[in-house]
Amino acid sequence: xxxxxxxxxxxxAGLALKGAAILGIAWLITLMLRRRSAATRHLVxxxxxxxxxxxxxxxxxxxxxxxxxxxLPGVLIQATAVSSSEVxxxxxxxxxxxxxxxxxxxxRTDWSFSLLLLWGLGTxxxxxxxxxxxxxxxRIRRTARPISVRNLRTLVNQLALRNRIEVFxxxxxxxxxxxxxxxxxxxxxxxxxxxxxxxxxxxxxxxxAHVQRGDFAMNLIARTALSLHWWNPMAWxxxxxxxxxxxxxxxxxxxxxxxxxxxxxxxxLEIARTxxxxxxxxxxxxxxxxxQLEGRLLAILDGKINRQSLRRASAVYATLGALLVAVPxxxxxxxxSHPQLPADVDATIRSAxxxxxxxxxxxxxxxxxxxxxxxxxxxxxxxxxxxxAEVSGxxxxxxxxxxxxxxxxxxxxxxxxxxxxxxxxxTAVLGNHAEVAPALxxxxxxxxxxxxxxxxxxxxxxxxxxxxxxxxxxxxWLAVTQERQGNIQEADALYQEALGAHPDAPHAATILRxxxxxxxxxxxxxxxxxxxxxxxxxxxxxxxxxxxxxxxGADVYRIGGGxxxxxxxxxxxxxxxxxxxxxxxxxxxxxxxxxxxxGRAHNVAVVYGLGLGLDEKAVAAISQWTFNPxxxxxxxxxxxxxIEVNFRLL
Numbered sequence: 099x100x101x102x103x104x105x106x107x108x109x110x111a112g113l114a115l116k117g118a119a120i121l122g123i124a125w126l127i128t129l130m131l132r133r134r135s136a137a138t139r140h141l142v143x144x145x146x147x148x149x150x151x152x153x154x155x156x157x158x159x160x161x162x163x164x165x166x167x168x169x170l171p172g173v174l175i176q177a178t179a180v181s182s183s184e185v186x187x188x189x190x191x192x193x194x195x196x197x198x199x200x201x202x203x204x205x206r207t208d209w210s211f212s213l214l215l216l217w218g219l220g221t222x223x224x225x226x227x228x229x230x231x232x233x234x235x236x237r238i239r240r241t242a243r244p245i246s247v248r249n250l251r252t253l254v255n256q257l258a259l260r261n262r263i264e265v266f267x268x269x270x271x272x273x274x275x276x277x278x279x280x281x282x283x284x285x286x287x288x289x290x291x292x293x294x295x296x297x298x299x300x301x302x303x304x305x306x307a308h309v310q311r312g313d314f315a316m317n318l319i320a321r322t323a324l325s326l327h328w329w330n331p332m333a334w335x336x337x338x339x340x341x342x343x344x345x346x347x348x349x350x351x352x353x354x355x356x357x358x359x360x361x362x363x364x365x366x367l368e369i370a371r372t373x374x375x376x377x378x379x380x381x382x383x384x385x386x387x388x389x390q391l392e393g394r395l396l397a398i399l400d401g402k403i404n405r406q407s408l409r410r411a412s413a414v415y416a417t418l419g420a421l422l423v424a425v426p427x428x429x430x431x432x433x434x435s436h437p438q439l440p441a442d443v444d445a446t447i448r449s450a451x452x453x454x455x456x457x458x459x460x461x462x463x464x465x466x467x468x469x470x471x472x473x474x475x476x477x478x479x480x481x482x483x484x485x486x487a488e489v490s491g492x493x494x495x496x497x498x499x500x501x502x503x504x505x506x507x508x509x510x511x512x513x514x515x516x517x518x519x520x521x522x523x524x525t526a527v528l529g530n531h532a533e534v535a536p537a538l539x540x541x542x543x544x545x546x547x548x549x550x551x552x553x554x555x556x557x558x559x560x561x562x563x564x565x566x567x568x569x570x571x572x573x574x575w576l577a578v579t580q581e582r583q584g585n586i587q588e589a590d591a592l593y594q595e596a597l598g599a600h601p602d603a604p605h606a607a608t609i610l611r612x613x614x615x616x617x618x619x620x621x622x623x624x625x626x627x628x629x630x631x632x633x634x635x636x637x638x639x640x641x642x643x644x645x646x647x648x649x650x651g652a653d654v655y656r657i658g659g660g661x662x663x664x665x666x667x668x669x670x671x672x673x674x675x676x677x678x679x680x681x682x683x684x685x686x687x688x689x690x691x692x693x694x695x696x697g698r699a700h701n702v703a704v705v706y707g708l709g710l711g712l713d714e715k716a717v718a719a720i721s722q723w724t725f726n727p728x729x730x731x732x733x734x735x736x737x738x739x740x741i742e743v744n745f746r747l748l
Contacts, residue, residue: 156428535565608709675711
């Protein structure tokens, strides 16, 4: 799977939801176990945090169990585009298009990516704090003075510990702590030598209980999981409960050795009152935290509390329980809804595979793409690519063209990262074949967007060389790049070269408009007007209207003579394409549509286009509009509409 930005966002959103579900389940379980021992509840919280850590790995490794996550007439319609386009419908007429204002680059905020970036930054900061605390613990072990403590071996044997425990002396007034994975150790303040024997023994017994329970390792697991979910209040609540139950379980273990509850509570209170907890406690296991002290003291002195320790089998049961929760959650994948293939599409795919003829599915894919059924179109072009790989090989021109076809589709549906990936693969396969030109031009546009002007120039020059028939388009982009660099004369010469290369090419009108807007920016208004007049003549809107009239059915009406105008109920605003932004292309596209009795636009066609993907965006937006249909003699009928879509960069 290609991990692009959208997939990362979907993946992290899934982890966030699944993590919240795991913490919620753990909370419910601990409520059900409120009469059981603190050790049992602590095991639940430990299992929850461990599950949060393995969940990303399981999500990637386990198979997918998907879930759906569900993006002429006298009609006057006005709307304001969300980003940088403006839409209105006007009466059909032969009037010229108004000159657009000088466009300016607009900036957009990708909130989903920004939140993802913030999540990663917060996780990195939290992990750095934990790493720094671990390093401080390591320094204590390396620099602190080992001390010999009387009665330590007796206490170790009392808890049936097999580890060799070292004790280190730290600064006066520091909180006693335990730390270490393979070689556990305990730190005591230097003034511990002045303590009475009972206090020192109870403090050591408490820290040895942490060692027996493996709390240092569990703390690291929980802290790492908390770092990944630092933004979630539920994770911080779980961390607080984890620490609370950890200390109470340790207190229970000490009391189970026969220690006096009253004496133990008194010494614990004095330790908490006189000792200071440092940042090292993030990694180490400190004896007392003042925020938890009141609850701990009440629990210590309550003789009715269940203080039962865990059996070894408890960890096995907890692991199995965690897997029962984690595995189904990990297998759930949030993804875009993919419709089931219609029978005719499935038959087309089977036929193409049987005949090993990719052209069969290529034609079907174009039809589905025109109907904006992108998921079905992608399935068809994937099949075409597989057939090309089987018949011609993965280094063939046919295979490279198939990669470009997929990239084109992903580009139209807004999956830019996927498009970049497929275009890049196509350039590696096609080399200097002419078919590589569209991929080079797009990659050049992306380099231009990223302000890598040298790389953009390289892509455009290569496209100009490998495909002479594409040289005018590539030369226009070279002119845009030169303007970005402030080379106005070079840009002007390149625009003129682009217009002279293929003056009758379909994209020549777009080059004329881009050049006219360049001239406007240079204060050459008369020259700009000349270019616009040439563009208008080249568009030949009257020819388009003649074709529309010839294909119009008898049941399609114009406004007037008892025919009322349709009224828009909802509008989807068109969007700017990235290439139009880069070229600073602005202007007005004129779209013909027939508003049917169902309140939808049919037979949508471009009368006057702009190019660089703006026409397709206008058609796609209008196709999603809904209307209260026009009527004739009180009955809904199909009514003609001519819609102007004004694209302006704000």
